Amino acid sequence: MRYLPLNSEDRADMLARVGVANIDALFADIPKAKRLEHDLDLPPRKTEIEVERLLSGLAAKNVPAGAVPFFVGAGAYKHHVPASVDHLIQRSEFLTSYTPYQPEIAQGTLQTIFEFQTQVAGLTAMDVANASMYDGSTATVEAVAMAHRITKRRKAIVSGGLHPHYAEAVRTYAAMAGDDALVLAPDVFAAETLGALVDEETSCIVVQSPDFFGNLRDLSDIAAICKAKGALLVAVFTEAVSLGLVQPPGAMGADIVAGEGQSIGNRLNFGGPYVGLFAAKAKYLRQMPGRLCGETVDASGRRGFVLTLSTREQHIRRDKATSNICTNSGLASLAFTIHLTLLGDAGLRRLARINHANAVDLADRLAAIAGVKVLNKTFFNEFTLKIAGDAAQAVERMADLGVLGGVPVSRLLPDKGLDDLILAASTEVNTEADRAAFVEALQGVLSC
Amino acid sequence: MLMRHGRSLEAAEAAVPETRTFTGNRGLEIEEGLIFEIGRPENTGVDLDEPAPFEHRLGSLERQEPSGLPGLSEPETMRHYVRLSRMNYAIDAGIYPLGSCTMKHNPRLNEAMARLSGFADIHPLQPQASVQGALELIAELARWLMVLTGMDAVAMSPRAGAHGEACGMMAIKAAIAAKGEERTRKIVLVPESAHGTNPASAAGAGFEVRPVPARADGTLDPAAVQERLGPDVAAIMLTNPNTCGLFEKDIVEIAALIHEAGAYFYCDGANFNAIMGKTRPGDLGVDAMHINLHKTFSTPHGGGGPGAGPVVLSPRLAAYAPVPFLCREEGGLRLVEQQSEAPGAFGRIAAFHGQMGMFVRAYAYMLSHGADGLRQAAEDAVLNANYVRAGLRDLMSEPFGDRPCMHEVLFDGAWLKPTGLTALDFAKAMIDEGFHPMTIYFPLVAHGAMLIEPTESESKASLDLFIAALRHLAFAARRGETERFAGAPYQAPRERLDETRAARNPILKWTKPGHLKAAHEGRPRAATPFTIT
Numbered sequence: 001m002r003y004l005p006l007n008s009e010d011r012a013d014m015l016a017r018v019g020v021a022n023i024d025a026l027f028a029d030i031p032k033a034k035r036l037e038h039d040l041d042l043p044p045r046k047t048e049i050e051v052e053r054l055l056s057g058l059a060a061k062n063v064p065a066g067a068v069p070f071f072v073g074a075g076a077y078k079h080h081v082p083a084s085v086d087h088l089i090q091r092s093e094f095l096t097s098y099t100p101y102q103p104e105i106a107q108g109t110l111q112t113i114f115e116f117q118t119q120v121a122g123l124t125a126m127d128v129a130n131a132s133m134y135d136g137s138t139a140t141v142e143a144v145a146m147a148h149r150i151t152k153r154r155k156a157i158v159s160g161g162l163h164p165h166y167a168e169a170v171r172t173y174a175a176m177a178g179d180d181a182l183v184l185a186p187d188v189f190a191a192e193t194l195g196a197l198v199d200e201e202t203s204c205i206v207v208q209s210p211d212f213f214g215n216l217r218d219l220s221d222i223a224a225i226c227k228a229k230g231a232l233l234v235a236v237f238t239e240a241v242s243l244g245l246v247q248p249p250g251a252m253g254a255d256i257v258a259g260e261g262q263s264i265g266n267r268l269n270f271g272g273p274y275v276g277l278f279a280a281k282a283k284y285l286r287q288m289p290g291r292l293c294g295e296t297v298d299a300s301g302r303r304g305f306v307l308t309l310s311t312r313e314q315h316i317r318r319d320k321a322t323s324n325i326c327t328n329s330g331l332a333s334l335a336f337t338i339h340l341t342l343l344g345d346a347g348l349r350r351l352a353r354i355n356h357a358n359a360v361d362l363a364d365r366l367a368a369i370a371g372v373k374v375l376n377k378t379f380f381n382e383f384t385l386k387i388a389g390d391a392a393q394a395v396e397r398m399a400d401l402g403v404l405g406g407v408p409v410s411r412l413l414p415d416k417g418l419d420d421l422i423l424a425a426s427t428e429v430n431t432e433a434d435r436a437a438f439v440e441a442l443q444g445v446l447s448c
Numbered sequence: 449m450l451m452r453h454g455r456s457l458e459a460a461e462a463a464v465p466e467t468r469t470f471t472g473n474r475g476l477e478i479e480e481g482l483i484f485e486i487g488r489p490e491n492t493g494v495d496l497d498e499p500a501p502f503e504h505r506l507g508s509l510e511r512q513e514p515s516g517l518p519g520l521s522e523p524e525t526m527r528h529y530v531r532l533s534r535m536n537y538a539i540d541a542g543i544y545p546l547g548s549c550t551m552k553h554n555p556r557l558n559e560a561m562a563r564l565s566g567f568a569d570i571h572p573l574q575p576q577a578s579v580q581g582a583l584e585l586i587a588e589l590a591r592w593l594m595v596l597t598g599m600d601a602v603a604m605s606p607r608a609g610a611h612g613e614a615c616g617m618m619a620i621k622a623a624i625a626a627k628g629e630e631r632t633r634k635i636v637l638v639p640e641s642a643h644g645t646n647p648a649s650a651a652g653a654g655f656e657v658r659p660v661p662a663r664a665d666g667t668l669d670p671a672a673v674q675e676r677l678g679p680d681v682a683a684i685m686l687t688n689p690n691t692c693g694l695f696e697k698d699i700v701e702i703a704a705l706i707h708e709a710g711a712y713f714y715c716d717g718a719n720f721n722a723i724m725g726k727t728r729p730g731d732l733g734v735d736a737m738h739i740n741l742h743k744t745f746s747t748p749h750g751g752g753g754p755g756a757g758p759v760v761l762s763p764r765l766a767a768y769a770p771v772p773f774l775c776r777e778e779g780g781l782r783l784v785e786q787q788s789e790a791p792g793a794f795g796r797i798a799a800f801h802g803q804m805g806m807f808v809r810a811y812a813y814m815l816s817h818g819a820d821g822l823r824q825a826a827e828d829a830v831l832n833a834n835y836v837r838a839g840l841r842d843l844m845s846e847p848f849g850d851r852p853c854m855h856e857v858l859f860d861g862a863w864l865k866p867t868g869l870t871a872l873d874f875a876k877a878m879i880d881e882g883f884h885p886m887t888i889y890f891p892l893v894a895h896g897a898m899l900i901e902p903t904e905s906e907s908k909a910s911l912d913l914f915i916a917a918l919r920h921l922a923f924a925a926r927r928g929e930t931e932r933f934a935g936a937p938y939q940a941p942r943e944r945l946d947e948t949r950a951a952r953n954p955i956l957k958w959t960k961p962g963h964l965k966a967a968h969e970g971r972p973r974a975a976t977p978f979t980i981t
Binding site for chain 2: 045138209251
């Protein structure tokens with residue numbers, strides 16, 4: 001087997017050194033009746049060529065974003081990732097290292113985490129950020145739990161503009177922990193009045209901007225109401241590139257920010273791995289989940305970095321920890337950091353403008369189709385279309401025509417009377433020809 | 449005895465080798481500032497054309513204050529991160545014997561396969577007819593996991609081991625609720641040797657955690673479990689092989705006791721690498737177990753993640769698995785994404801369908817090994833650990849007596865006590881010898897624990913050198929050569945780092961010099977390697 005260095009001679013020598021007659025002697029603690037005496041019903045080993053052939057065959061059965069005009073978003077976005085990003089994250093020293101528990105030989109990882117934390121804090125305009133969560137949805141779950149701990153209240157009010165999967169995860173965790181999560185009805189037009197719902201039991205309001213339907217939301221008023229009532233504002237985003245152009249949550253009074261960072265540095269990967277961004281006001285630092293990297297010095301006075309404030313974490317605090325998270329999104333957060341380093345503020349802003357320009361162009365073109373309405377007053381790179389017909393069917397039929405034209409809202413929110421809505425996203429990867437193809441496909445689908 | 453640099457050992461002990469250069473660099477080891485010190489917000493390493501003028505749709509919500517984040521050109525970016533990478537230890541560079549972490553070789557074929565456009569550029573919400581190959585891969589991986597573990601179902605969405613623990617405990621909670629016992633069954637038993645994630649996950653799912661002590665031999669006593677079982681106990685969370693590197697030999701009896709008491713058996717599968725192909729958790733009475741694809745199935749650790757933690761479930765729990773899951777229909781595979789379609793499902797634990805990138809890598813690993821190769825990997829992992837044990841047991845102390853181990857060998861700090869050195873000192877001295885240290889101070893049940901897991905990826909020659917070096921250090925410790933340990937590491941990119949200072953005065957992000965107050969109360973920053981005084 002090509003990955004196993006020991007040969008049978010080694011094994012025999014080593015068994016002799018260990019002092020046992022055969023390998024099974026080392027498995028003697030497994031109850032005899034429960035030992036497997038035969039190979040399981042699984043195929044035998046395959047060569048590298050065979051594995052490549054088999055997996056390439058499976059990959060070829062899928063339609064990747066680059067192959068067709070592609071406008072699918074709803075929480076995950078197709079962006080261009082510079083080639084240097086993937087090269088760098090495949091450096092052995094980043095790819096095949098563990099969590100930096102021995103900081104003297106992990107300064108590479110630690111310094112990049114410190115850079116990541118600083119970038120996330122700057123992007124969101126928050127005081128502190130952690131070393132990453134699994135993804136945006138789990139970061140949101142953690143943000144709600146953190147708000148409960150800080151306020152010592154146990155009711156979260158969840159906006160109807162929050163990504164439905166995020167809302168379901170919040171609701172699931174809340175139900176398990178015996179907390180309340182009031183998830184509001186889908187809010188297509190960003191018309192809900194969240195402030196009115198905050199009461200003395202409310203620990204937090206969870207709001208997404210750009211929201212699930214693409215609307216931008218001014219969180220300042222909600223932040224003020226939360227503050228007056230002793231609740232916290234948890235601000236969520238699923239499109240990190242938006243922060244290059246749109247007012248960041250920290251500037252609107254957010255107390256905790258949970259976001260999806262996939263858009264920067266990471267490919268779609270059919271939903272994972274992604275990278276959860278998590279930031280907060282400094283005064284809540286000790287209630288944050290996850291790892292934190294901090295600056296210090298070594299014995300000779302040189303600057304260095306270590307994991308710190310770990311008394312919050314599960315390996316020290318066990319059942320009293322702020323979270324059970326251990327493994328996070330390390331390498332995906334490194335990809336985020338490298339891509340953002342390549343972009344810089346100027347590059348990010350320009351990237352965001354291109355996204356917005358492409359989406360504005362797409363929205364205008366689609367709105368010109370008879371029977372199609374764009375519902376958003378504001379948006380970044382994604383918006384909601386109302387069509388004269390069933391959205392799920394329209395999307396399927398556009399796919400048959402070779403255009404992946406967005407996500408039917410009913411896929412995430414079935415049985416809510418939203419069957420005629422499509423979420424459509426346009427990023428920097430879409431060309432004018434792509435947008436024209438989308439318009440043509442939708443027109444074709446609606447006219448027959 | 450000469451050291452690497454040709455100096456005698458005695459000389460090396462007498463003076464800390466500190467070679468100051470003008471740059472702070474030491475040959476190939478090049479000091480590197482932070483991007484915030486070397487980049488500028490107006491610089492960029494990405495060519496993007498400014499869009500034609502258009503009317504924005506941002507309402508009043510255009511960003512007011514720029515992020516201020518620095519940019520670097522592509523060559524500067526490459527150099528920055530390559531230099532940083534060289535300050536890291538990695539499996540590709542040497543043995544990484546972190547007990548309980550299973551740092552095995554990460555095959556590059558897996559990386560290549562995960563990057564195929566047909567896997568890496570597909571969207572979780574595009575029409576399911578356009579991702580049938582991806583769904584097939586997930587279904588096949590799920591089948592392998594179920595066959596290897598002898599379990600009936602698997603929830604694929606957990607993002608990592610701890611997320612899998614939470615998922616499994618939630619399934620247990622749902623099963624208990626279905627029997628109307630959610631008010632009475634609130635307690636989860638967790639041995640003291642457990643990973644910290646276990647009690648944290650149980651608490652997160654709304655349970656109360658109670659410890660169970662182990663016997664003097666490091667394993668769990670069925671009688672001790674029975675004593676704590678009652679109508680208020682929901683589950684036990686047990687790692688097997690346990691974190692002391694021992695197989696819980698009474699596991700079948702323990703499982704029977706748990707089931708008789710109406711409770712469930714959660715197994716932490718972090719150590720599945722030791723037993724795959726040798727026994728099946730389903731046959732041992734396990735109800736739920738997460739599998740760390742980033743341990744057992746070789747997906748890279750990436751400096752802390754990402755991982756994947758699918759949870760296999762017994763028939764008693766299968767109906768409560770969260771959404772999404774796959775079902776096979778006439779037209780092909782279909783994802784069930786809505787709870788309304790799966791009345792038993794306890795809910796959803798994250799967006800989308802799971803860590804596809806990790807699934808591809810793990811499946812490539814499984815295919816490459818086959819059933820026979822996976823069993824061989826487990827056997828080699830266990831053999832390697834026992835070989836290390838055989839090479840060190842006369843010098844180091846074992847907390848649970850002289851007996852074979854599974855895939856990892858646990859020593860404690862008793863043998864170090866007379867030397868006045870700590871496990872940490874010993875670990876840091878290993879760094880100077882070019883090794884990543886073993887896990888130290890875990891599990892908590894062994895005082896001054898040193899947990900060594902070599903994995904099956906190490907050759908005999910690699911282990912021989914590792915053992916020889918550790919023996920050498922052990923003798924040095926016994927001889928009282930404390931300086932060599934107390935100040936170690938001397939040869940690493942950094943000497944010992946001041947963790948107390950980091951925690952007492954947290955500096956968690958870079959701030960412009962002159963704007964330091966908010967970040968760390970105006971205290972002076974540490975000298976950077978570039979400070980020329």
